[in-house]
Amino acid sequence: MHVLQLPVKAYFGTNAVAQGEALLAKCGTKALLVTGRQSARLSGAQADVVAVLERLEIDYVVFNEIEENPSVETVKRAAVYGLEAGADFIIGIGGGSPLDASKAIAMIMRNPELVKTNIFGLKPMKALPVIAIPTTSGTGSEVTQYAVLTDHMDQTKKNLGQSIFPKAAFLDPKYTYSLSPNVTRQTAVDAFTHLAEGYLNKNANPLSDGLAIQGLKMLGKHLASLELDEFSEEVRSDLMYASMLAGMVIAHTGTSLPHGMGYALTYHHGLPHGVANGILFNAYLTHFKDQTRVKELLSALGLEDLNELNQHLKRLCPCDLSLSDAVLQSYADQMAQNEGKLKNHPEPMDAKTLYTIYRESIA
Ligand code: NAP
Ligand code: ZN
Numbered sequence: 001m002h003v004l005q006l007p008v009k010a011y012f013g014t015n016a017v018a019q020g021e022a023l024l025a026k027c028g029t030k031a032l033l034v035t036g037r038q039s040a041r042l043s044g045a046q047a048d049v050v051a052v053l054e055r056l057e058i059d060y061v062v063f064n065e066i067e068e069n070p071s072v073e074t075v076k077r078a079a080v081y082g083l084e085a086g087a088d089f090i091i092g093i094g095g096g097s098p099l100d101a102s103k104a105i106a107m108i109m110r111n112p113e114l115v116k117t118n119i120f121g122l123k124p125m126k127a128l129p130v131i132a133i134p135t136t137s138g139t140g141s142e143v144t145q146y147a148v149l150t151d152h153m154d155q156t157k158k159n160l161g162q163s164i165f166p167k168a169a170f171l172d173p174k175y176t177y178s179l180s181p182n183v184t185r186q187t188a189v190d191a192f193t194h195l196a197e198g199y200l201n202k203n204a205n206p207l208s209d210g211l212a213i214q215g216l217k218m219l220g221k222h223l224a225s226l227e228l229d230e231f232s233e234e235v236r237s238d239l240m241y242a243s244m245l246a247g248m249v250i251a252h253t254g255t256s257l258p259h260g261m262g263y264a265l266t267y268h269h270g271l272p273h274g275v276a277n278g279i280l281f282n283a284y285l286t287h288f289k290d291q292t293r294v295k296e297l298l299s300a301l302g303l304e305d306l307n308e309l310n311q312h313l314k315r316l317c318p319c320d321l322s323l324s325d326a327v328l329q330s331y332a333d334q335m336a337q338n339e340g341k342l343k344n345h346p347e348p349m350d351a352k353t354l355y356t357i358y359r360e361s362i363a
Contacts, residue, residue: 004207004252008132008143009168010244016170017048017133023168024052027129028089031060032082032109034102040064040093043135043175049091061085063105066094069157069266069273070101071150076115079108083115089129092166095187096139096148096273099132103147103164106130120151121161132166135175137239138187138274140194140247142169150267157263159340165251171244173237181229184239185316186274188226191243192219193277197256198249199297200288202346208252213300215245220301227315253344258284260341261358264331269321278317282310283360289347321362328358 011020031053033046040046046062053060063078082090082105090109092102106127108114114125132142141147145163150156176184198204199212219242225235262276271279285294285306294306303309332355335341342349 002205002207004205006143006248006251007165010143010171011168012171012241012244014172014174015048016172017045017052020168020170021052021056024058024131025056027131027167028087029058030085030087030089031058032078032085032087032090032105033060033062034066034078034090034092034094034105035062035064035098036066036068036094037064039095039135039178040098042178044178045093045133045135045172045175048172049093049133060091061087066098066101068097069148069150070097070104071152072119073152075101075104075149076108079105079112080115082109083112089131091131091133093133093135095134095136096141099134099139099141099166100147100149102130102132103127103162103166104149104160107160107162107164119160120158125162127162127164130164130166132169133175134169134171134240134243136179136183136187137176137236137243138190140191140243140250142166142171143244143247144251146250156267169244171240173233173240176236176240177231181231183272184231185226186272186278187243188219188239188274189278189313189317190274191215191239191246193258193274193281194246194250194255195219195242196281196285196297197258197344198246198253200290200293200346201253201256201344203253203344205252208249211245212249213296215242215249216297216300217302218242218245220303223301223312223316227312254341256341256344257335257349257354257357260338261331261335261354264334265321269323271319271321275317275319278313279319279321280357280361281313282306283357285309286360287353287357323362325359328362329355332358
């Protein structure tokens with residue numbers, strides 16, 4: 001039995017927000033727009049949303065303080081703001097940070113007692129409706145059920161552990177035209193890692209594999225453009241499409257080791273999410289036992305071997321982080337306890353190999 005549940009209604013293409021007007025009309029009576037400091041406005045997405053809301057005479061308020069790798073404290077603050085304003089649905093606009101935050105805010109607003117308690121590890125909770133509008137091409141959060149938050153109590157990033165799929169996603173590639181070359185590359189690497197971790201995954205099945213291979217082919221076509229800052233409309237569109245496919249893959253399979261291992265590099269050393277995963281990838285694939293599956297993945301990207309992929313990754317996410325053996329050992333020990341990620345990895349794994357992957361990846 002192969003099951004693939006993709007419950008998000010995804011509108012992909014130019015003017016996606018306006019195309020979704022009828023759906024927006026049925027979401028609620030007052031929207032909380034959840035954004036980062038600048039990108040929602042810079043990208044033009046916020047103006048498109050506001051135009052539709054005003055046409056529909058739907059009231060709205062804006063919370064624009066979501067930081068990168070959003071913290072539990074910030075999402076609680078946004079939820080209190082939304083509750084006080086009387087909002088009854090959420091529109092997240094931005095990269096993965098505002099989109100993930102939107103899902104957590106939607107859960108807290110639907111269950112206001114959570115403002116004062118631990119929001120991780122709870123039984124399944126209901127949430128207000130969420131509309132997701134990505135302005136990066138990387139996380140696929142617009143089609144996934146995950147919300148990754150920074151938990152300063154535990155000094156790491158964690159998935160909320162709920163299943164909060166957006167009701168709809170509006171993907172308009174033009175919202176990514178304002179992205180810097182660096183963020184474009186880092187987020188493309190994130191999408192690649194989702195496709196690869198989803199393909200090399202215990203939960204993979206022929207349906208998720210089909211999506212992963214299609215996404216890898218689309219990304220592979222544009223590796224040179226990514227490295228040369230050649231971001232045509234076709235490139236922007238394909239990157240957004242591949243990122244959405246990658247989100248659909250991990251919505252089914254989950255991510256695995258590089259994502260789990262990368263969280264420590266982001267939390268303690270500030271590496272952007274895509275870079276934190278990307279720098280681990282060559283060693284991760286080298287230690288992957290089923291090299292037939294690795295070769296299939298490389299071939300979908302249009303690459304000959306692992307060395308060729310490694311050269312691309314070095315250009316796409318250069319990184320000069322240097323860490324001691326003791327620090328890397330502590331991260332490996334921590335990862336060896338991360339059952340949520342380990343269970344998705346289809347081969348035996350131990351702390352020693354995890355340490356070796358870190359050591360081979362970081363100077
Ligand atoms: P991000 O943290 O949302 O944004 C990174 C930076 O890019 C921010 O400074 C942001 O500005 C800026 N930016 C975004 N869109 C822009 C645009 N169109 N033009 C100019 N600047 C723009 O980056 P992200 O890589 O998309 O998201 C990373 C987060 O997603 C991490 O917390 C990661 O753990 C999570 N994630 C979630 C999933 C999932 O399935 N839910 C999967 C992978 C990763 P502003 O601050 O102004 O917005
Ligand atoms: Zn990711």
